[in-house]
Amino acid sequence: MKKNIKAVIACGAVLVVAGGGYTALMLTEDGNNNSSVSTADTPIVIPEKIIDFEKTDITSIKVTNANGGYESTPTGETSEDGTPVFTVKGIEDLNINHTNVLALLNNSSSLGCDSIVTENADDLDKFGLASPQAEVTVSTASETKKLLVGNESPESGETYCMIDGEKSVYLTATAAVSVFMNTKENFLNLSLIEAASDGKNPTPEKITISRTDLDYDIVLEEDVVTAESGTSGTLATHLMTSPVFSYLDVEKSQDATQGFFGLSAYTALYAHPDDAQIKASGLDEPMCTVSMKIKNGESYTLKIGEQIKIGEGNFYAVLFNDVDVIYAISAEDLCWATLMPGDITSRMIFGTYVWDIGMLEIDVNGGEKVTFTGKGDEDNYEAAKNGEKCDPERFRGFYKFLLKTSGEDFVIDEKPQGEPTVSITLETQDKQTLQTVKFYKADGKKSLIVVNDVPCFKCRTAYVDLLIENLSKFDSGEEFVMNW
Numbered sequence: 001m002k003k004n005i006k007a008v009i010a011c012g013a014v015l016v017v018a019g020g021g022y023t024a025l026m027l028t029e030d031g032n033n034n035s036s037v038s039t040a041d042t043p044i045v046i047p048e049k050i051i052d053f054e055k056t057d058i059t060s061i062k063v064t065n066a067n068g069g070y071e072s073t074p075t076g077e078t079s080e081d082g083t084p085v086f087t088v089k090g091i092e093d094l095n096i097n098h099t100n101v102l103a104l105l106n107n108s109s110s111l112g113c114d115s116i117v118t119e120n121a122d123d124l125d126k127f128g129l130a131s132p133q134a135e136v137t138v139s140t141a142s143e144t145k146k147l148l149v150g151n152e153s154p155e156s157g158e159t160y161c162m163i164d165g166e167k168s169v170y171l172t173a174t175a176a177v178s179v180f181m182n183t184k185e186n187f188l189n190l191s192l193i194e195a196a197s198d199g200k201n202p203t204p205e206k207i208t209i210s211r212t213d214l215d216y217d218i219v220l221e222e223d224v225v226t227a228e229s230g231t232s233g234t235l236a237t238h239l240m241t242s243p244v245f246s247y248l249d250v251e252k253s254q255d256a257t258q259g260f261f262g263l264s265a266y267t268a269l270y271a272h273p274d275d276a277q278i279k280a281s282g283l284d285e286p287m288c289t290v291s292m293k294i295k296n297g298e299s300y301t302l303k304i305g306e307q308i309k310i311g312e313g314n315f316y317a318v319l320f321n322d323v324d325v326i327y328a329i330s331a332e333d334l335c336w337a338t339l340m341p342g343d344i345t346s347r348m349i350f351g352t353y354v355w356d357i358g359m360l361e362i363d364v365n366g367g368e369k370v371t372f373t374g375k376g377d378e379d380n381y382e383a384a385k386n387g388e389k390c391d392p393e394r395f396r397g398f399y400k401f402l403l404k405t406s407g408e409d410f411v412i413d414e415k416p417q418g419e420p421t422v423s424i425t426l427e428t429q430d431k432q433t434l435q436t437v438k439f440y441k442a443d444g445k446k447s448l449i450v451v452n453d454v455p456c457f458k459c460r461t462a463y464v465d466l467l468i469e470n471l472s473k474f475d476s477g478e479e480f481v482m483n484w
Contacts (some may be wrong), residue, residue, distance in 0.1 A: 050161065050170050051111040051147060056084055057140040061108045063180050065134040070184035072104055088187045091271045094325060095189040100179070104187075107176045108138050111147065114158060117169040127151060127160040127169050134180040135164075149177050185268040190327070192320050193300065195262030203237055204257060206293045209336045213287070216243040216412070218341055220257055224432060236346065243412050244456040246345040253344040255335045260292050260300060265327035266315055273326050281317035281326050282306035290336045304337050342410035349405040349437055349449060349457070350426065354396050355381040358429035364468050365421050375429060385474065394474065401470050401480050405437075407449060407457025414455045416440040416448050421464055439464045460484065 061072040070088050077085040086101050117127070124130040128151030136147040150160035150169075158171040195201060209218040219242035236248040238257045248257075270277045278284050282305030290302040305317040305326075314331040331337065360372040372395060373384045383395035402424075420438035427434045439459075440448040447464045449457040462484045470480045 046116050047113050047170075049110055050113045050163065050172060051108065051138060051145060053109045053138060053140060055105060055109045057142075058084075058105070058109060058138060059141060060137070060139040061086070061104060062137040062139075063134060063182075065181055067181070067183040069134075070182070070187070072101060072108075088184050091184055091188060094271060094323070096187055097189045100182075100187050104179050104182075107179055108136060111161075111172055111176060114171045114173065117160065117171060118167075120167045121162070121169045124150075124162075124169075127162075129160060129162055129169065134177070136180050147180075149180055185271050185325075188268040188271060188325060190265040190268065192263045192265065192327070193260050201258060201261040202294050202296065204260070204292045205295050207238075207257060208291045209256075209339060210289045211287060211337075212285070218242065218339065220248070220253070240341060240345060243341060244454045245451045246341070246407070246456055247348045247351045248344050249346045256339060256344055259333065259335060260302070263329070263333060265318070265329050266310065266313070267328050268325050269317060269328050270326040272324050277326065278319075280306075283317060283319050283326065286319075288334075288337045302334075302336070304334055307331065341412070345407070345410060347406040347408065347457075348403070349407055349451065350399075350402050350435070352426060352428060352433060352435075353378075354399045356428045356430075356433075357399070357426060358431070359425070359427045360399070361425040362471055363423040364471065365419055365423075367468060368471065370471060370474070390474075397480055398470060398474060401467070401482060404482065405449075405463065405467075406459060408460065409446070409458040411448070411455055411458055414442075414448060416450055416455060417442070420450070421447065422467060439467075 059073070063069045063071070070090070072086045072088050075085045075087050079085055083102070084105075085098070086105050087096060088101060121127065121129070129148050132148040132150055134149040136149065138145050138147070146164035148162050148164055150162075152159050152174055153171055155171065157174050159174045159177050160169055161172055161177065162169050203222055204220075205222050207220040209220075211218075219240065220238045221241050223237060223239050236250040236253055236257075238248055238253065240246040240248060269281070273281070275284075283303055286303040286305050288304040290304070291299065292301075293299045301321055303319040305319075308315050308317060308328060310328060315328040316331055316334055316337060318327045318329045318334070319325075320327065355374070355376065355378045357372070357374045359374075361370070362372075363369045371386055372390075373387075374381060374392075374395070376382050381392050383390050383392040385395075416438070417440060420440050422439045424437045425435070426437075436452055438450045440450065441461065442448040442458060445461050446458045447461045448455055449459055451457075466481055466484045473480060
């Protein structure tokens with residue numbers, strides 16, 4: 001081991017001459033020196049490093065600790081700066097965090113010494129070195145050294161350690177030896193999907209959430225109109241298509257539609273888990289499975305198992321895609337595990353811009369049936385009622401009232417009774433959107449809103465009554481009533 005001397009040996013020589021009271025150098029004729037010299041003090045030597053190897057010479061780093069341990073070996077490759085690349089046995093086929101492996105290599109090849117506690121330790125127990133916290137065996141082609149890592153010192157940030165077979169106990173930085181307390185799972189990359197550096201993540205085409213506590217899937221699909229035209233009556237990029245059709249609240253739905261990107265685990269629990277570990281983690285029958293499909297053909301699947309406690313935090317055991325690792329991911333990052341449809345839906349029923357409408361048909365049960373048609377764009381939109389041109393601004397005013405249709409209560413599986421009070425059919429000029437909305441009388445002065453033949457919401461019947469009234473006012477020029 002290479003050693004530099006930090007302490008310089010100080011020697012003093014005192015020449016004492018007796019008699020006459022003066023100091024002199026007395027030389028006899030035959031050259032004898034009558035001066036006397038004292039004995040030098042015992043030197044204290046502090047090595048600069050406890051371990052010092054060339055990285056390129058290391059053939060193996062074996063670590064044994066309370067968590068089991070691991071072995072790291074060179075891959076035969078080198079990085080751009082010539083540093084050998086190491087891997088960890090047993091997880092070579094997985095996505096390894098090479099920054100962590102490099103930290104292991106750095107501290108195994110060169111471990112600094114801050115001070116010597118003793119040069120002749122008889123009682124290793126008081127340093128935690130009789131039963132070390134970790135044993136690190138570093139091997140080259142010509143030699144092997146084993147580092148024993150003991151307890152933390154009362155001195156902040158320092159840990160006791162020694163070389164096996166020697167007597168000296170050293171202090172080294174705790175941060176430098178913390179890597180030796182790892183499991184092999186600590187060397188796995190915890191980033192599941194990288195987020196785009198410019199913030200422009202791809203838009204998922206379809207997200208399906210299946211849960212054991214729900215008897216339906218929650219399906220979120222890209223709003224094609226928004227994607228192709230860049231405009232819509234809603235800012236959200238997605239629609240809910242199951243269990244009901246609904247527009248989404250742009251802020252509340254953000255995590256559900258974009259949460260895959262930048263998703264990272266807190267830790268890796270098991271690499272290459274066996275059946276028992278998968279079952280214990282609740283992943284043999286996941287409580288939640290989230291699948292995401294992107295337009296470029298890529299797809300991702302997230303399986304969520306048991307909820308677990310780590311310290312004060314709440315986490316879920318997770319399997320991601322075909323990666324053979326069980327991760328622990330914060331419950332805060334897995335909104336899909338507890339998401340309910342009403343959590344992210346917008347109350348808006350109609351989301352089409354008025355100038356995109358090609359046909360709007362309103363059929364009042366026992367009353368009038370009106371068909372509006374439109375053509376053009378935002379600047380030159382033309383409207384007609386029952387085949388006759390009408391004031392486009394008047395049509396805009398009436399449609400503005402329709403946009404105020406609000407799903408006040410979210411419902412699933414409630415059956416409509418009788419005939420609809422009002423039926424509305426909307427089709428866009430480009431034929432990409434065909435939407436039907438029907439209002440049925442329900443209990444408690446409420447009306448059930450059925451969108452595309454699926455019951456979705458309830459609203460106050462007072463709104464439906466006002467809708468009929470405003471429709472009857474269309475040709476009168478009276479102002480439409482907007483509040484109910």
